[in-house]
Amino acid sequence: MIEAVGLTKRYGAKTAVYDLSFQVRPGAVTGFLGPNGSGKSTTMRMILGLDQPTSGHVTIGGHPFRKLPNAPRQVGALLDAKAVHGGRSARSHLLSLAQLSGIPARRVDEVLGVVGLQDVARRRSKGFSLGMGQRLGIAAALLGDPQVLLFDEPVNGLDPEGILWVRNLMKQLASEGRTVFVSSHLMSEMALTADHLIVIGRGRLLADMSVKDFIAHNSAGFARVRTPQTEPQQREKLSVVLTEAGGQVMPEPDGALRVTGLALPAISDLAHEADVRLWELSPHQASLEEAYMRMTQAAVDYRSTEDQKAGLMQPPPLGHDPSAVLVPEAPQQGWYAPPPPGRNPYAADAPATVPPGRNPYATAAAGATAATAAAGVTAAPAPAAPPAAAPAPAGPAAPAPADLTKSSTEDAR
């Protein structure tokens, strides 16, 4: 088990991680989610003893990483897949890590098979695509057959087949009773891979719960309501009526209204009483991705001016005064306002109102990382992550597609 207690890390005036306490349990995949710069990599580096906490502490199996006996056999980590000596072949890279940790050479061939790189094992890794680099990093993490595994963005650069492979590998490792801690920006992928989620924003804990609970609490429903386009005053009238009845009303890009906090029958009755004709009244389920975006949007540090065009910022509510701009300290209601956890907004008895409411070998088994650090090789800064929308395409140095999609020997079993 990994246990963090009051973990805080400051870099000068910048607080990267603040008072984080959580546990990562064995036998489950725990997803570690947060926007860019939220402190995921810093937390992982502190777990691996590569960064010292300013205050608080973190242990693995009850010991700080640096005090773990035979760490490479107990903990494996993928932190930065690009931090590999490109002049070496995949096999010799793994062999050198194995030698540093007293791991027999036959294990190198085993893990090359597990990650599907056996046919390119003697090729220099500088010719590897991003996806192949990720596979090599995962092989390094598995080298010591450790019980605790940390993966920082393991699906970066992987194609859909690779993403599926990583998903199955994580699940398999957890089913063997191992502790698997995986960071990602991709809520949708984590919803499929993880059993438990730890979500952070600006270094603070936002959620620590099972995926099941996260879905139940956050992917709330809403109603879409549309009035005749030819009569905009009807839309305004309905919006006022619904708001007065305690609903939250937001405009949709196509001119419809998104309503939360009111049951569908109540919306219908209120429209009827106000003599407003409806062309659409339909229930919708907000996606988990959207729920995650809502939870973390107040904690997003880097936001493109193009976000508005891409629909990644919340539209202002109807009647919003743009001069009164709020800078929230905590997550707040975004595109939609979900009902309190467990409440079905469409139930006939639903209330009319809702309360306002690196290291060069950082890819390597972590122990080898420490060993290479001791050998005087300094850690590289974490690379900027790609946008969350889709896996990054293979880099320009991508080899023949056959290499990328190669099934691992594990797949074949």
Ligand SMILES: Nc1ncnc2c1ncn2[C@@H]1O[C@H](COP(=O)(O)OP(=O)(O)OP(=O)(O)O)[C@@H](O)[C@H]1O
């Ligand atoms: N060595 C450092 N010196 C100064 N600031 C740092 C250092 N490492 C990280 N930070 C800052 O700490 C914050 C958290 O960074 P971190 O890399 O942990 O976030 P992250 O969640 O992993 O981000 P991403 O998803 O983009 O990889 C950022 O603001 C980052 O700029």
